[in-house]
Each structure stands twice: as structure tokens, then as C-alpha cells.
Amino acid sequence: MEIDERRAGHNMREVYLIGFGQIPVSKGREMRGRYMAREAITAALESATVEPADVSALFVGNMMAGMLAQQQQLGPLFADISGFRGVESMTLEAACGSGAAAARVGFSAIAGGLHDLVVVCGLERMTQAPREQITAALATAADWELEGVHGESFISLNARLMAMYMKSHSVTPEQFAPFAIAAHTNAMNNPNALLHKPIDLDAYLGSKMLSEPVKLMDAPPTCDGCAAVVLATRDVADAARRSGAPVVRMLASAVGTDSLAIDRRDNPLTLAGAEISSCKAYEQAGVTPESIDIFELHDAYTVITALSLEAAGFAKPGEGVRLGEEGVTAIDGRLPIATMGGLKARGHPVGATGIYQLVETTQQLTGTAGANQVKDPTIAMVQNIGGTGATVVTHILGV
Amino acid sequence: MEIDERRAGHNMREVYLIGFGQIPVSKGREMRGRYMAREAITAALESATVEPADVSALFVGNMMAGMLAQQQQLGPLFADISGFRGVESMTLEAACGSGAAAARVGFSAIAGGLHDLVVVCGLERMTQAPREQITAALATAADWELEGVHGESFISLNARLMAMYMKSHSVTPEQFAPFAIAAHTNAMNNPNALLHKPIDLDAYLGSKMLSEPVKLMDAPPTCDGCAAVVLATRDVADAARRSGAPVVRMLASAVGTDSLAIDRRDNPLTLAGAEISSCKAYEQAGVTPESIDIFELHDAYTVITALSLEAAGFAKPGEGVRLGEEGVTAIDGRLPIATMGGLKARGHPVGATGIYQLVETTQQLTGTAGANQVKDPTIAMVQNIGGTGATVVTHILGV
Numbered sequence: 001m002e003i004d005e006r007r008a009g010h011n012m013r014e015v016y017l018i019g020f021g022q023i024p025v026s027k028g029r030e031m032r033g034r035y036m037a038r039e040a041i042t043a044a045l046e047s048a049t050v051e052p053a054d055v056s057a058l059f060v061g062n063m064m065a066g067m068l069a070q071q072q073q074l075g076p077l078f079a080d081i082s083g084f085r086g087v088e089s090m091t092l093e094a095a096c097g098s099g100a101a102a103a104r105v106g107f108s109a110i111a112g113g114l115h116d117l118v119v120v121c122g123l124e125r126m127t128q129a130p131r132e133q134i135t136a137a138l139a140t141a142a143d144w145e146l147e148g149v150h151g152e153s154f155i156s157l158n159a160r161l162m163a164m165y166m167k168s169h170s171v172t173p174e175q176f177a178p179f180a181i182a183a184h185t186n187a188m189n190n191p192n193a194l195l196h197k198p199i200d201l202d203a204y205l206g207s208k209m210l211s212e213p214v215k216l217m218d219a220p221p222t223c224d225g226c227a228a229v230v231l232a233t234r235d236v237a238d239a240a241r242r243s244g245a246p247v248v249r250m251l252a253s254a255v256g257t258d259s260l261a262i263d264r265r266d267n268p269l270t271l272a273g274a275e276i277s278s279c280k281a282y283e284q285a286g287v288t289p290e291s292i293d294i295f296e297l298h299d300a301y302t303v304i305t306a307l308s309l310e311a312a313g314f315a316k317p318g319e320g321v322r323l324g325e326e327g328v329t330a331i332d333g334r335l336p337i338a339t340m341g342g343l344k345a346r347g348h349p350v351g352a353t354g355i356y357q358l359v360e361t362t363q364q365l366t367g368t369a370g371a372n373q374v375k376d377p378t379i380a381m382v383q384n385i386g387g388t389g390a391t392v393v394t395h396i397l398g399v
Numbered sequence: 400m401e402i403d404e405r406r407a408g409h410n411m412r413e414v415y416l417i418g419f420g421q422i423p424v425s426k427g428r429e430m431r432g433r434y435m436a437r438e439a440i441t442a443a444l445e446s447a448t449v450e451p452a453d454v455s456a457l458f459v460g461n462m463m464a465g466m467l468a469q470q471q472q473l474g475p476l477f478a479d480i481s482g483f484r485g486v487e488s489m490t491l492e493a494a495c496g497s498g499a500a501a502a503r504v505g506f507s508a509i510a511g512g513l514h515d516l517v518v519v520c521g522l523e524r525m526t527q528a529p530r531e532q533i534t535a536a537l538a539t540a541a542d543w544e545l546e547g548v549h550g551e552s553f554i555s556l557n558a559r560l561m562a563m564y565m566k567s568h569s570v571t572p573e574q575f576a577p578f579a580i581a582a583h584t585n586a587m588n589n590p591n592a593l594l595h596k597p598i599d600l601d602a603y604l605g606s607k608m609l610s611e612p613v614k615l616m617d618a619p620p621t622c623d624g625c626a627a628v629v630l631a632t633r634d635v636a637d638a639a640r641r642s643g644a645p646v647v648r649m650l651a652s653a654v655g656t657d658s659l660a661i662d663r664r665d666n667p668l669t670l671a672g673a674e675i676s677s678c679k680a681y682e683q684a685g686v687t688p689e690s691i692d693i694f695e696l697h698d699a700y701t702v703i704t705a706l707s708l709e710a711a712g713f714a715k716p717g718e719g720v721r722l723g724e725e726g727v728t729a730i731d732g733r734l735p736i737a738t739m740g741g742l743k744a745r746g747h748p749v750g751a752t753g754i755y756q757l758v759e760t761t762q763q764l765t766g767t768a769g770a771n772q773v774k775d776p777t778i779a780m781v782q783n784i785g786g787t788g789a790t791v792v793t794h795i796l797g798v
Contacts, residue, residue: 011410011412011512012511012512012513013410032544034544057654063465063471064465065539066462066463066465066466066492066536066539067465067466069543070535070538070539070543070547070548071539071542071543071544071547072462072492072494072539072540073492073493073494073539073540073659073785073786073789073790075493075656075790076656076657076658076659076672076785076786076789076790077542077658077659077789079656080656080657080658080659080663085656085657085658086655086656086657086671086672086675087656088503088653088654088655088656089493089654089656089790090491090492090493090500090503090504090654090790091491091492091493092489092490092491092492093465093471093472093489093490093491093492094472094474094488094489094490095471095472101489104487104489105489105504105507108504108507108508108511108513109507109511111511111512111513112411112507112508112510112511112512112513113410113411113510113511114411114507114510114511136469137465139469140464140465140469140470140471140472141471141472143470143476144468144469144470145431145433145470148469148470149469254487255456255487255488255489256485256487257474257475257478257479257484257485257486257487257488258475258479258484258485259475259476259479259484260472260475260476260479264479272485273475273485276485386472386475387472387475390472390475390476391472391474391475391488391489
């Protein structure tokens, strides 16, 4: 029996993102998760010009609430507090890719004809926990048996990838700097970003070494955040657009995966999950990398930025860093990335990140990105990664 | 703008369960979760007469691996070890309803046209953790802010419900006994059940008081388990049936939710989430409670059994216990429940329970339930609950 995912999908409906809400990414905020969620969800519904009673499902992306806040079942909890108790609801976990995984399930519900209007919410609240608890919680994204138990942390695994990349491709530390510098520059104009502090090459090179060769400026900050989007059918989207809602079409939604453990991969410098996820998304949307005007990628670590650009077909192996050096990925370049600060400077509230990415990309496509507005983008790709490339969720949005 | 979930769904495809695998529910087994999953998934694929290469997505139900085993991202981890690395994969969490929540997403993927063949796996491995860690992990199913932080445990919350039920409806402890006794009896003939020990009324009444009025024999045992099912389109199911696979149609898949906190509900003795979930399922399947031949319900606590029977329309408020007393819910009764031992005696490996329920129901519908075979069932309802009724996932299967 031969089965191919590509055979499926012929009868699916068009899916639209019709509204969004976000709260500023922060550190040490007292507000509990449920109230963060209510704020983001309420803003998203208002933006979509719909009411809580219009919502028929809620999908929540979260990685650590059970481990750090003694709270699971976020789905019904957030539905209840947001005014639509009773609807279908559940939590999606794919480590740092949890937010986009929830969006993928929301997309499927609309595309497949199961729901007409759903909310997708990403939440992570980490900074109230002690540092060692956060580190342990993040390490659950890796393969515990093959990596975590041997003392590997999420940072040390990314350090291994970065060292391997530098050695294989004769790349110097300086070459990663443009990604971090541009992210910090872009965050300056994003009021919802955590960091509003420009950095230069000296600041990058002089930043604290976390795990050779990963420096503080290669890594994302620990933070709290919550964002939400409303997904709906074309009919609902048409009505929302007439009411002034920001509407973009979701042209593709795809997930690719890989082994969790780096050592189980043929070539750790190839993000196979990202290749699969990107290829599926291109095929669904009927586009090629050349059509992409913005790539909101998962810049959790500068080496992941380079590897993501390569896996998605924008650069050959070892040449991802060049796109940063040559300004291609700058806000005014051919392929802007991290346009509102990215994980590096907007911040990486783990399970919320994938939703912040969708929100920011919608701002770009609807011309409301403010000072960081990219000129007339029509197609954008958004990619959210769990672990060191184990889960990769890609969405392509268009106007 | 008016949106109603019922408007959706008209173009959905038929969904079939075409194979299953389960490992015996156990305590203190040394095998790590990934190997339990590989065993159950491999058995499910063999039963469905398909190969790992035929699988295009894996949805995993799990509640506690992050908290108790330092491992998240079970989706790609299990896909990798089961021979289909790279496919779409993610974890679904809905507390004790996680297994069925994963099945719901698998159902949606097939019904909606996103995939033609998917695997759904439920896993929980708890018994290697210290007792207090397990209790804390289970408490995350409740509302931490309103319940957990005040010292409520999952047992104490169910004790509150049971006390309320007994008082409101003048029900005595003896009246709950038939549910527990029948579950233990049924488990005797299930080689995959945890408990193979018949109990009588004296044993029930004399069992240790856990939290007044909940006794040991009202509650499910802590245990480990893993089960998997294969879901597919009609075309795939037809081919599988010709190859000898056990095939049943999934006539309905529905989720209803409620507040997590009992005190936020108008009437805690009405499981509103179960009412919503059951009603949606009946409507999807085009059946009424009278059509249901077997009800594999979520007998986590005897009071939940009574409340579930009432919420699903099989008994009036306060009369659920009578169905046990009158033998209606016995294996040879009009509406058998817990036919292979239920949560009480097969065991309740939390995130796996919803999948064990689907497996056992498929055994019944395909006439392979052995000594516990119900006579000629054609339609069965399966219900899995997260928390004290916060998430309720209902499936209706038919042959």
C-alpha cells in the first residue's frame, strides 16, 4: 500500500488569518498566564471584529506551564476566562515550536471543514522560575536519553552545531554578527519587543561566552509572552475585511520533523526537518523561494538562522551567513528576516514565539509594521522550530 | 457575525480506524517511554497491514513526560524510533484526556483531507517517579490558582464531587460499588489489564479511605501504558480490510470543555463539557443514546462514572448509579461500560487511556474481545475526560 501525504488535501478550504493580539514580551512580570492569555485573545478578537461567542475552538501552544507553573489543560482554562467556555480546546506541544504547531492544528480545523472560526494562542511564562528550573525545562526539548542525561543543555547543543558549522565551512565568529545586530536594530521599532538596545560588532564579539562558541549575543533571552491569532474561512474573512480587520491568506501550513538527537542525523548541519517542512509549504502554496518577500525564521541561535536559510533553499550549505554579511536579510534587503526583532531581540517566549511570528508577519503584509515596514511584501514565510530542528512548522502567508 | 460549529463539516471525508496496538498496562516496568511507544506503534501498523513508510503523520497524547521524565517533543521522537522519521508530528495535552485529544486531531487530519494515513499514540509512564511527584503532576490537571494552590489534589476534588452527589441525591457508598466490582470482573479476561483481582462488596467498602468519601476502590491505579491506533481514509481502509485488518468507522469525534475549577460551574454535578461533547457526537453520527451498544466511559472515579452516564443522556441527574445497581452497565447488560476493565482495573495510564479505550472498543466491534465479547455490538461510544470534566473528548465508532 502506498500512501503519500501529497495525495491528500485536494478538497481543503482556504484559510485566512483575520486578526491578532499580542502583549509586550517581558521579564519578571507578575501577571499570571491566564490573564496574559485573556489579554492577547481579547485583542485578537477585537482586531478580527468578532465576538467571543463566534469562536468555536481554541488551540493553545505551550511548552512549560506544567513544569514551571503547575498548570496543564490551558485550552479550556483560557477558553473559559476569555468568554467562550465550552468550545473544543486543547494544548499543542512541540517544544519551541509549540506556537506554530497550535497554528497548524487551527489551520487544519478550518481547511478541513471542522470549524469556521478558531483562535490560536501561544503562551510561555518562564521568568518567575529559578534559573536552573528554566534550564532543565528547556532541556526537555532535547533527547533526554541521548543528550540531556549526559549533561547537554539546549545551549550546549547549539554550541556543538555552531562549532561544527564554523569548522566545516571555515566561518569566523564575526560572520554571525550581522544576524544579531540586525535583530537588535529591528527590535528598536517594535514596542512589543523585550530588548530595545542596539548592539554593534564590538558588543557582539565582547558578549559573555555561554558555551564555546555560543556567546550571549548569539542566543535568545529568557522571557514571558503571549500572542493570539484568529483563523477563519473565506466567508468569515470577507466579512471581517469589510469591518476593517487585518486579513491575510494562509497559503500553506506544513510540519517536517527530524530525530531529536543531533547524533542520530546523517549530517547535523543539514536541518532535514526544515527542508521537509519548507518543501511541503512551497508545494502547497505553489511558490518557490524566489517568491518569498519576507522570511520570519526561527533565529533562536545565530547558527540556526544560517542553517534555516540554507534548509529553506535561500543559500547553499555554509553560505547562510553570507546573506547576513551582504545585507540580504536586513530590513531593506532582498529577504528580510526577524523584521520586528526576531527571537534574539523581540524575545523568545518559547510556546508563544510561533504566534508572535505570525502576528508580525501579518503586520508586514497588511502594511502596519510601522518604522520597520518592508516595502510592499505580498508573500511571506514563517518558520518556527522545536528543539535543534526536531520539529519545524512552516506557514506561508499572502495578500 | 454569527458562527456555529455545526455549519462546518459538510465536506469532510469518512474516517476509519484500521489497526491497533497496545502493551500491557503495568507498574514499575523498566522500559523507557520511547520503547513502549515503538512496541505499540509497530503492533498497530502490523495490525493495519501497513508499513512505517505509509505513515504521513503521528499525533501523540501525553500529559506528564515533561514533568516526570524530562522529555518533551514526543512526536518526532516516536516517529524517529518507529521508522518514519520526518513526518508531521506533535504532542496533544488535555490532562487525562490527552489520548483522545490526539485521536481527535488525527481524525481531523483524515476527515479534513490533510493526510490519508496517520498514527495516534497515547503514552504515560508515571510509576518510576516518587509518589509525591506523581500527585503534583496529576494536580496540574486542576486549576492551580483556584484549586491546586489551596492544597486540592486530584483525589480531593473528586471527593468533593462524590460527597456533593451523595448529599444531593441521597446516595449511599454501597450504590457506587457495582461500577468498581464490574470493572474488576471485566479486567480478569483482559491480558493487557493491570489488575487481575476480583473484588466484592465487602472488599469495596472495606478499602482504604483516600479522601472522604473516595475509597481506594473508587479510584484508578497509578500505572504505565502505551497504545496506538491507525486512522485512515475509506480507500485505505478498504484495502486494509481485504488484508485482514480490524476496521471500524469513526462516525463522530467531538470535544466539549468546561471551566477547570469546580467552583466556577453553575452546578458541579452537571458535567457540562460531557453534555456538549456527547451532543455534538450524537449529532455528527446521526444517532441517539438509544443507538449506543457500548459506552466506554471515563470511569476515573466511580462518581465520574455516574455523572458521565447522566451527562451523555443515559440517566437522569442522580440516577446514574442505578444503572450499575440494575446491571444495565454490566458486560451482559443493555449498556456495557468498562468492558475490558476500564480505568479502574485495566488501569489509567493517563495520556494513554483514551487510546486504550479506542483499542478495546474496536476489539468489541470487530468481535475479538474474547471472553468479554459483548453480543453483536454495532455502535459504540468512547469518552475520555481531562481533569474533573474540563476537557471531554467523545468518539462514536461503528461497524
